[in-house]
Amino acid sequence: MDILRSRKELDQSLGARLVSWIGRVLLAIGIPAIAFLVLYQGFLFLRDSDAPRGLIALVAIIWGVGGVAILYWIFNTLVERLPDVWRIRLLPFVFVGPAMAILAWYLAIPTLRTFWISLFDRNGPPDGLSFFQLLSSDSFVGLRNYVAVFTDDLMREAFRNNLMWIVFGSTFSVVFGLLIATLADRSSFEKLAKSLIFLPMAISFVGASIIWNFIYEFRPANQEQIGLLNAIIVGLGGTPEAFPQWVDIAPWNNLFLIVIVIWLQAGFAMVLFSAALKGIPEELLEAGRIDGATEIQIFFRIMIPYIQGTIISVWTTIIIFTLKIFDVVWVMTGGQFGTHVIATQFYRQSFTNSNSGFGSAIAIVLLIAVVPVMIYNLKQFREREVF
């Protein structure tokens, strides 16, 4: 990498640095902007054309993917023709610029914009006012949306339900994942079992909701049950119920929705645990056995402590996942019957109710909830000292 190091010896006068800085910004924004414009024009054309749908889809794919690739190539060619000094300064930004610009547009800046919107009433900040005019306008409500987020009845229900999702969803996914990984490791059909448990991970939430709706399907007691769960219950002499919609047992009817996520996520947990368990040195387990430990003692005293790190990271991942759960609830119950969660409230407030102030405040609460994990990630990154 000597070519790169030489950059530091180059003349670094103020003017040159300024021009170089401008060049970088232009590149970072220019590539995505031009890519965007080119693609945009193409899409306006495609949108208005009445060719067969399959053809449009195909053209769209080639246009989109090819367009992006060609733009990188053009910008690279342009920068490579510059004098060495400029080439070395600017080339990294041809590579890294578009990614940074897109990340900034889609994730980094929206956190600030959403926070800003959350300080205003349902229509968001009005157009055409200066910063100070905005602060003194009637639309500015300060932190009132946040007060509403924590006092609104439906929001409280959503927080309670989301807590249930997080506690039961993550715990049972981890427990089943661990149980299945351990059993599969010693069974005679490990591969098949793992594939089948893992399979739901490929299924969408919408698909999974249909699958489980079918399990919970309810028919009045005098008809034949076509839902498996009710058929079993009737077979055992019980009365059939529409379980997710069973308001009498609220909030426990949420458990029938949470089961779906356990069904989807246990496979994920299992794969990670299985790999971790295979990493335990055989001598360690053998030493335990020689000392007279039972298999159950070995499991709790040796295996679990050994894979503790994996357990924590899987647990955290599923917690973040269940925190943002949306599709299952939205498709199964639409949030009715006391099943709202934070993300369905966010959707309802932002898009159905078009109360963007309230909706944005909910989004910020979600963001704050993941901040500890973000800090942990950054800490890990710093400890690795690769930079």
Next chain:
Amino acid sequence: MDNAKRQKQIRQLVINLTLFILVAIWTIPTLGIFVSSFRNRDDIASTGWWKILPHREWQPVREIIPADLGLNPDAPMEIEGVTGTFEEFRAGVETPDEKRITWIGNKRIGKIEVQEQVWAVSWNFTLDNYEQVLGGQDFEFTRPDGTVEIVPGDNMVGAFLNSLAVAIPSTVIPILIAAFAAYAFAWMDFQGRRWMFIMVVALLVVPLQIALVPILRDYKALQLNGTFLAIWLAHTGFGLALATYLLYNYISGLPRDILESAFIDGASHFTVFTRLILPLSVPALASFAIFQFLWVWNDYLVALIFLGGNPEFELVTQRMAAIVGSRGSEWHLLTAGAFVSMLLPLLVFFSLQRYFVRGLLAGSVKG
């Protein structure tokens, strides 16, 4: 010694049995809709899908017209040697010789069936459900009583093509952009490199809900809403942090000397990237691609918001959710539709499971 061996066998049996039960519980829900999707509409609506297994069923052997016996339905009656009220006969009364007498219909114009229990399987399999859910044309359906009902098709083929048109670029574009960035982070030295990477790491777990309201505003201003481009860019933005992070981990681990010899030979960064790094990174690219593809294909929220207004561009997940919403009890459509929507993910999953697992182990978990 023999005792210890026996104990070991029992333990093995218990392990296998427990695992088998768990696997069965995990598989039966999917199996249920798979089987149901091939049963005809009336069978699904009237009997459980497990009736495809051999089971005992009452079937009529003889019919009696109540008037022939001169019965009075308002008082207890005696039919074929058993007595009961009208309500009891409606539910079916069993005779000592293992037959069942059932009154079908109402008191006046009903009939009496003498039924016998026989082994039966409900095997009327059909592809009609798929035909109806896939096609866009109207579908004629003949009811058992002979009337013809016309139901509109659900055009899953159109939704399937839309999903493909969304999922392929939404997978390839972020990978391409992230690979360039990952290369720069790993092999180039530039100002702000550390800070930019910190941004990538920090954005890994940011929930995408945070971006939906502001991005929707931008899209409205740019008139992008309801176009493929809108949703590609959105998925690119939401998947890019993870893609960059994963590809950086992989690309920075490639052996340094290969690249240095290429530079000495006078290769440019672009050549090294396209000729050396991309081919060497295929495993990492593949595992992220599978993730992103499944994620985009299965996504509902992002599509709902950025494509929501345009029924022509509806995706498979939206189509399915719409059927659940409007015709949630038409299981012949829901089961077939669900299976169509799962077809491609399952195919990808089974053919590329190895890469998928590798990706998981490398930390492919989206924020």
